[in-house]
Structure formats: structure tokens, C-alpha cells
Amino acid sequence: MxxxxxxxxxxxxxxxxxxxxxxxxxxxxxxxxxxxxxxxxxxxxxxxxxxxxxxxxxxxxxxxxxxxxxxxxxxxxxxxxxxxxxxxxxxxxxxxxxxxxxxxxxxxxxxxxxxxxxxxxVARSQQYTDRIEAINFSLEHDDGQSAKNLAEADVILIGVSRSGKTPTSLYLAMQHGIKAANYPLIPEDFERGRFPASLAPYKKKCFGLTIDPMRLHQIRSERRPNSGYASLENCRREVKDAELMMRREGIAWLSSTHKSIEEIATTILSDVRPDRLTY
Amino acid sequence: MxxxxxxxxxxxxxxxxxxxxxxxxxxxxxxxxxxxxxxxxxxxxxxxxxxxxxxxxxxxxxxxxxxxxxxxxxxxxxxxxxxxxxxxxxxxxxxxxxxxxxxxxxxxxxxxxxxxxxxxxVARSQQYTDRIEAINFSLEHDDGQSAKNLAEADVILIGVSRSGKTPTSLYLAMQHGIKAANYPLIPEDFERGRFPASLAPYKKKCFGLTIDPMRLHQIRSERRPNSGYASLENCRREVKDAELMMRREGIAWLSSTHKSIEEIATTILSDVRPDRLTY
CATH class of the missing domain: 3.40.50 (Rossmann fold)
Structure with missing residues (x-):
């Protein structure tokens, strides 16, 4: 052309x-x-x-x-x-x-x-009520805010800060009526060298998100430019530590780098709640 | 049959x-x-x-x-x-x-x-980045949490507690990349008899949600059964006061009672940001 x-x-x-x-x-x-x-x-x-x-x-x-x-x-x-x-x-x-x-x-x-x-x-159907309830649950369990009622969660997303956990949990709730909690993996968790205690009983419901360190660096820099938090070196270390932990604990994970929220959500459903693909 | x-x-x-x-x-x-x-x-x-x-x-x-x-x-x-x-x-x-x-x-x-x-x-397009940014904005401005950066909001949803503001704001952000803040109207706002001061400069961006008092009573009762907050009498009063305030201030509003989030969101777009229906 x-x-x-x-x-x-x-x-x-x-x-x-x-x-x-x-x-x-x-x-x-x-x-x-x-x-x-x-x-x-x-x-x-x-x-x-x-x-x-x-x-x-x-x-x-x-x-x-x-x-x-x-x-x-x-x-x-x-x-x-x-x-x-x-x-x-x-x-x-x-x-x-x-x-x-x-x-x-x-x-x-x-x-x-x-x-x-x-x-x-639809607005008064059970399915619709479930969806609203799931949104509320996901909001209350965003960013590790509450370890209360984690037993009720359908899925718990884990990953380093800004790896895409929040939008994915909200999408799972809104689109699929899935109660999706999310929990940030922070440097302290890696230093301790063991899986966060509040999540340990629910390991089977955990799903990890990882991200390319360079992309993470870009995203974090928009929020806190020139911070240690956003530095490429720190991003590299956190991502490596998180992946090591997830591998060690046998937790399924995927990289959010080149995926849309919709794709991530569908992959998680196929893995953690395949029953939700049939109804 | x-x-x-x-x-x-x-x-x-x-x-x-x-x-x-x-x-x-x-x-x-x-x-x-x-x-x-x-x-x-x-x-x-x-x-x-x-x-x-x-x-x-x-x-x-x-x-x-x-x-x-x-x-x-x-x-x-x-x-x-x-x-x-x-x-x-x-x-x-x-x-x-x-x-x-x-x-x-x-x-x-x-x-x-x-x-x-x-x-x-799509995952790296501008449209996609805007969507993620809108989700973060809507989360940070959920339930009147922050009056900071309200100038940046595309829409500010107002209404009594549990009238459907939160799911609607998140949906607007996720589906349409709209920065939607939301602000609860509480009894103190009605007693004061004037429009909340932090919202006053942004009245044109405000959109109200109301709800049938009986339905509100049901929803609130699930969360806090037998409370004054959930009582039918209180729900009736709050809804009446909120509608009075919105009418007085010339703010467009709709009832969420028989509408899905999708319908509410589309109606709000048509009213507040009709440009978002063309792109």
C-alpha cells in the first residue's frame, strides 16, 4: 500500500x-x-x-x-x-x-x-445478585486488605505489586461472578522464605501473576518515578523471588505482560475453576 | 405448555x-x-x-x-x-x-x-492503558475515599449507601475507560441541607443513582440485619432526602432498581459523556 x-x-x-x-x-x-x-x-x-x-x-x-x-x-x-x-x-x-x-x-x-x-x-436474578456479591467480596479482599473469609474465595490471586492482580480480580467478579481475593507478595515475604501464613491453608485456590521486569519498571515508574520501588533492579529481584516462590510451592502462574485482562481471567478459570466454563 | x-x-x-x-x-x-x-x-x-x-x-x-x-x-x-x-x-x-x-x-x-x-x-495499546488507569482511579475514588483529583474524574456518581454506585463506577472504568468516582450521600449531608462542598465545583459531572426503598431495605438487611441503617423507615427517608437534593441541585439521576449495571452505565454515558458513544 x-x-x-x-x-x-x-x-x-x-x-x-x-x-x-x-x-x-x-x-x-x-x-x-x-x-x-x-x-x-x-x-x-x-x-x-x-x-x-x-x-x-x-x-x-x-x-x-x-x-x-x-x-x-x-x-x-x-x-x-x-x-x-x-x-x-x-x-x-x-x-x-x-x-x-x-x-x-x-x-x-x-x-x-x-x-x-x-x-x-436479569437485574433481579440469582446470577446477578451473585455477581454484585462477588464484586463486593473482591473489593474487600483487594490487595491483601483482609484475610477474613478467605475460605469463601473462589480464587486468590498472588503476585508482586502492579502485576495486574486488582483489575483481574474485579473482572473475574464482574464478568463471571467469581469471588476473587488478591494478595500482594512483598519483599518481606521473600526474606522470610516461606509462603504467607494466612494463605497457606488455601494454596490450592492460589493463582500467580508474574510480569516482565522491564514492563513492571515502566508501570511502577509512572506511579513513583525514580523510587527504589520502581527501579529496574528492584523489579528484577522481586519478580525473580516471586517466581521462585510460586515454583517452589507448586502454584500455577502466568505472565500478564502480553495478555489482556479477559485472557488472563479465562486462563485462570480454566485452571482453578474449570467448572465455571460449563453451567 | x-x-x-x-x-x-x-x-x-x-x-x-x-x-x-x-x-x-x-x-x-x-x-x-x-x-x-x-x-x-x-x-x-x-x-x-x-x-x-x-x-x-x-x-x-x-x-x-x-x-x-x-x-x-x-x-x-x-x-x-x-x-x-x-x-x-x-x-x-x-x-x-x-x-x-x-x-x-x-x-x-x-x-x-x-x-x-x-x-x-490490545494489551499494550493506549486504549488498554487508559482502561487500567481508569480502574485504579475508580478504586481510589470509591465511596468518597478521596476528594483529591476529582477534577480528573469523567463522572462522579452520587447516591445513598448501597444504591449501586460502586459496581457501576467499576464497570464504567473497566468497559469504557471512564474515570468514575463515587460519593455516598449520608444523613449528615441531608441535615446540613446543602450539596457536599467537595463536590460543588463538579456538579456538572455528577450523576445520581436512586433505588426503590423496599429493595434498598432488602439489600442493606443482608449486610446488617435488624439495624437502624437497614430499617425500611430509614431507607425511605434517605431515598426521599437524596431525591429531593438531586432535584433541587438539578442533577440527572435514574433508579437502579430494575436495571443492570450495563444499562445504568450506558444511560450515564449518554447523559454525561455522549462523546464516549462515538469514537
């Missing part, structure tokens, strides 16, 4: 009768497969024909302005709302629900209920 | 070369449209033909055991891996990527790059 030319660009709409988060996450995975610059517009809570017509005007206006048809990802349940967008918009419409609902209707031998607002039911 | 008969059931596989979270979230939205009991099996990181064959054996074994073909949602990029599952599995295959990639290839006039492991690049 001619490097002086910017890659072609396109506007992408995510139109949903709910939050549009599913449409957006899924659409992004697909668009990531193309070398193309995109501008994203999310239009949530489109649940009446009126609102649909308004979005159609916006789509068609964009088409006219840009001289190219926008890409339109739809997660719309209501047939009337769906028809408005499909019939009137001058975009390339990707009907993400309709495409898969039709074959399922025939497979199950039943029609789908075209019900909007599924979340409203 | 005969109420003595349980609804029909089906096993659903989510097979992905990544975490499978997209496949699962999206598949769930679709399955929710049917009155059918399902058992879910997530199989993440299926990125070789060998692993694909293993999953195919599992799918076919299930088909045999249950006498019904499982539903199989796929988010697989690699053509070889995809072909193994599509050709050999005796499930109803929903190829979620392929279905939409083909029309986009023709629209964009280019082939997709069939790249697996998109997250590995």
Missing part, C-alpha cells in the same frame, strides 16, 4: 434496543480483521419505530456526507423496529440477531419470543 | 480461538429469545486443528448421549481450525465471524487478515 495514503475509512453504527454493548464488542472483533480506519457510533435503547427513524436519518446523512455507505450492526429484537432500519437505511446492514434466530427457530421447532429488555429480568 | 413437563433442554458450545467471551455474550442474547433450558460449555483458546478435533469429539459425544444435536456458536478466525469444526461436528453450527466477514470483504474490496490473538496487541 502507498504509505503516503491513509487507509480508507468508514463509519460504523451499532444500533441496539439494549445497551448496544454486545453489538459493539462483537462488531469490533469482526472489524479488527480488516485494515481499515473506522469511526464508531453507538446508538443504544432504540426500542420504538420513532427512534429507529431518527437513527435511519443519521445513517443516511452520514452516507451522503461521506459518499460511502456506513456499516450498520444491529441487535434489534422487535420486528417493527428492525424493519424500519433494514428497509430505510442506506447502510450495509448486518442483522446479528435475525441471522441466527431463524435457523434456531427451525431447529427448536418454536418461534422466538422477540422480547426486548432482557436485562430487566 | 404442560406444566408438569420441564421445558426441552439443549447443550450449547461456545468455541473460540480467543477467550470465547464474545461468542458467549452474543450467543446468550440470542438464546434468551427462546423458552428452552440450555447447558453451556465454553471452550476458549481453540487455535490449532488438534484442539479443534478434540472439541469436535466432545460435541459429537454430546450429540450421541443426548440424542439431539448441540448448538455450536463459533468465533474462529483461522480457516483451517474453522473447517475442522464445520466439517466434522454433528452440531448446528453458527459461524459468527464467517457469516459477517464475507459481505464486509466484498464491501471493503479487500480480504480479511484472519489474524488470531488480537488481544495480544
Amino acid at each position: 502507498d504509505s503516503r495514503q491513509p487507509p480508507p475509512s468508514r463509519t460504523v453504527f451499532f444500533v441496539s434496543d439494549g445497551t448496544g454493548i454486545t453489538a459493539e464488542t462483537f462488531g469490533n472483533s469482526i472489524l479488527n480483521q480488516f485494515t481499515i480506519r473506522t469511526r464508531h457510533v453507538r446508538r443504544p435503547f432504540i426500542d420504538t419505530a420513532d427512534k429507529a427513524h431518527q437513527v435511519v436519518r443519521e445513517i443516511n446523512h452520514t452516507a451522503e456526507l461521506e459518499g460511502r455507505r456506513p456499516i450498520v450492526f444491529l441487535t434489534l429484537i422487535d420486528r417493527e423496529v428492525l424493519e424500519v432500519v433494514k428497509t430505510h437505511s442506506r447502510g450495509l446492514v448486518m442483522d446479528m440477531f435475525g441471522t441466527f434466530i431463524a435457523p434456531l427457530e427451525s431447529e427448536f421447532g418454536m418461534t422466538s419470543n422477540h422480547r426486548v429488555g432482557r436485562f430487566s429480568d | 404442560d406444566s408438569r413437563q420441564p421445558p426441552p433442554s439443549r447443550t450449547v458450545f461456545f468455541v473460540s480461538d480467543g477467550t470465547g467471551i464474545t461468542a458467549e455474550t452474543f450467543g446468550n442474547s440470542i438464546l434468551n429469545q427462546f423458552t428452552i433450558r440450555t447447558r453451556h460449555v465454553r471452550r476458549p483458546f481453540i487455535d490449532t486443528a488438534d484442539k479443534a478435533h478434540q472439541v469436535v469429539r466432545e460435541i459429537n459425544h454430546t450429540a450421541e448421549l443426548e440424542g439431539r444435536r448441540p448448538i455450536v456458536f463459533l468465533t474462529l478466525i483461522d480457516r483451517e481450525v474453522l473447517e475442522v469444526v464445520k466439517t466434522h461436528s454433528r452440531g448446528l453450527v453458527m459461524d459468527m465471524f464467517g457469516t459477517f466477514i464475507a459481505p464486509l470483504e466484498s464491501e471493503f474490496g479487500m480480504t480479511s487478515n484472519h489474524r488470531v490473538g488480537r488481544f495480544s496487541d
Whole structure:
């Protein structure tokens, strides 16, 4: 490709009768497969024909302005709302629900209920309550704050400061309803030469996070520049000591350096709670 | 339907070369449209033909055991891996990527790059760093812990204790990279009769959460049964006072009672940071 030319660009709409988060996450995975610059517009809570017509005007206006048809990802349940967008918009419409609902209707031998607002039911379900409870648990057990009720934890993440424990525990709680405590491994733990006493009874539930020392150095330097804590030498030593300890104690661990929170969380689930991948 | 008969059931596989979270979230939205009991099996990181064959054996074994073909949602990029599952599995295959990639290839006039492991690049992107920073900010500004750097906040959630502020702030940070502080409105704030001084300069960034007093009573009772704090009378008074204050101060608010975290977060974004719906 001619490097002086910017890659072609396109506007992408995510139109949903709910939050549009599913449409957006899924659409992004697909668009990531193309070398193309995109501008994203999310239009949530489109649940009446009126609102649909308004979005159609916006789509068609964009088409006219840009001289190219926008890409339109739809997660719309209501047939009337769906028809408005499909019939009137001058975009390339990707009907993400309709495409898969039709074959399922025939497979199950039943029609789908075209019900909007599924979340409203969700908000009071047991699964939802568990999720909120897990978030509270993970917050109360962040950064080794409390050794109370560790018996209740589904997972205890361990690792040196800033290895990614906190975001991972919160993600596990929020996305999977997992009660994830986390506990920092500090130089004192390494000097003592034994596994932290409060964790010892729960070794089977522990999972370690490690990180490339250079990356750790960068992260810590943003917080406390030029400190001993952030120095490359100290990062190297802490990471080495932590890995030695985890190896010695037979604790599964992974490096967070090149992984997203989602990937780390899924790997931990596969290892510590494989049952949570089936439900 | 005969109420003595349980609804029909089906096993659903989510097979992905990544975490499978997209496949699962999206598949769930679709399955929710049917009155059918399902058992879910997530199989993440299926990125070789060998692993694909293993999953195919599992799918076919299930088909045999249950006498019904499982539903199989796929988010697989690699053509070889995809072909193994599509050709050999005796499930109803929903190829979620392929279905939409083909029309986009023709629209964009280019082939997709069939790249697996998109997250590995993501983990070091600016967007990802912002997300982690937002999580740290939201944690440090949870429950009015710190009035420091409130100028940096994108949003400040206010509301009575247990109205849903903490999970919502964390979700905004984690999912949208929004720096969301939260601040509890307590009886002393209402007695004083004026808006909390530390928030006054940032009124425009404030968003209120309220909740049905009966629901609040239930939630608080789980934490502190039979306390004055949890009593229905007290919950009624606090909620009434908080709503009065928000109305008086002209602060937008919504009720979290029948809403999921995702819905609350999207509504807040639409109101306080509509720019975050376009990027």
C-alpha cells in the first residue's frame, strides 16, 4: 500500500434496543480483521419505530456526507423496529440477531419470543445478585486488605505489586461472578522464605501473576518515578523471588505482560475453576 | 405448555480461538429469545486443528448421549481450525465471524487478515492503558475515599449507601475507560441541607443513582440485619432526602432498581459523556 495514503475509512453504527454493548464488542472483533480506519457510533435503547427513524436519518446523512455507505450492526429484537432500519437505511446492514434466530427457530421447532429488555429480568436474578456479591467480596479482599473469609474465595490471586492482580480480580467478579481475593507478595515475604501464613491453608485456590521486569519498571515508574520501588533492579529481584516462590510451592502462574485482562481471567478459570466454563 | 413437563433442554458450545467471551455474550442474547433450558460449555483458546478435533469429539459425544444435536456458536478466525469444526461436528453450527466477514470483504474490496490473538496487541495499546488507569482511579475514588483529583474524574456518581454506585463506577472504568468516582450521600449531608462542598465545583459531572426503598431495605438487611441503617423507615427517608437534593441541585439521576449495571452505565454515558458513544 502507498504509505503516503491513509487507509480508507468508514463509519460504523451499532444500533441496539439494549445497551448496544454486545453489538459493539462483537462488531469490533469482526472489524479488527480488516485494515481499515473506522469511526464508531453507538446508538443504544432504540426500542420504538420513532427512534429507529431518527437513527435511519443519521445513517443516511452520514452516507451522503461521506459518499460511502456506513456499516450498520444491529441487535434489534422487535420486528417493527428492525424493519424500519433494514428497509430505510442506506447502510450495509448486518442483522446479528435475525441471522441466527431463524435457523434456531427451525431447529427448536418454536418461534422466538422477540422480547426486548432482557436485562430487566436479569437485574433481579440469582446470577446477578451473585455477581454484585462477588464484586463486593473482591473489593474487600483487594490487595491483601483482609484475610477474613478467605475460605469463601473462589480464587486468590498472588503476585508482586502492579502485576495486574486488582483489575483481574474485579473482572473475574464482574464478568463471571467469581469471588476473587488478591494478595500482594512483598519483599518481606521473600526474606522470610516461606509462603504467607494466612494463605497457606488455601494454596490450592492460589493463582500467580508474574510480569516482565522491564514492563513492571515502566508501570511502577509512572506511579513513583525514580523510587527504589520502581527501579529496574528492584523489579528484577522481586519478580525473580516471586517466581521462585510460586515454583517452589507448586502454584500455577502466568505472565500478564502480553495478555489482556479477559485472557488472563479465562486462563485462570480454566485452571482453578474449570467448572465455571460449563453451567 | 404442560406444566408438569420441564421445558426441552439443549447443550450449547461456545468455541473460540480467543477467550470465547464474545461468542458467549452474543450467543446468550440470542438464546434468551427462546423458552428452552440450555447447558453451556465454553471452550476458549481453540487455535490449532488438534484442539479443534478434540472439541469436535466432545460435541459429537454430546450429540450421541443426548440424542439431539448441540448448538455450536463459533468465533474462529483461522480457516483451517474453522473447517475442522464445520466439517466434522454433528452440531448446528453458527459461524459468527464467517457469516459477517464475507459481505464486509466484498464491501471493503479487500480480504480479511484472519489474524488470531488480537488481544495480544490490545494489551499494550493506549486504549488498554487508559482502561487500567481508569480502574485504579475508580478504586481510589470509591465511596468518597478521596476528594483529591476529582477534577480528573469523567463522572462522579452520587447516591445513598448501597444504591449501586460502586459496581457501576467499576464497570464504567473497566468497559469504557471512564474515570468514575463515587460519593455516598449520608444523613449528615441531608441535615446540613446543602450539596457536599467537595463536590460543588463538579456538579456538572455528577450523576445520581436512586433505588426503590423496599429493595434498598432488602439489600442493606443482608449486610446488617435488624439495624437502624437497614430499617425500611430509614431507607425511605434517605431515598426521599437524596431525591429531593438531586432535584433541587438539578442533577440527572435514574433508579437502579430494575436495571443492570450495563444499562445504568450506558444511560450515564449518554447523559454525561455522549462523546464516549462515538469514537
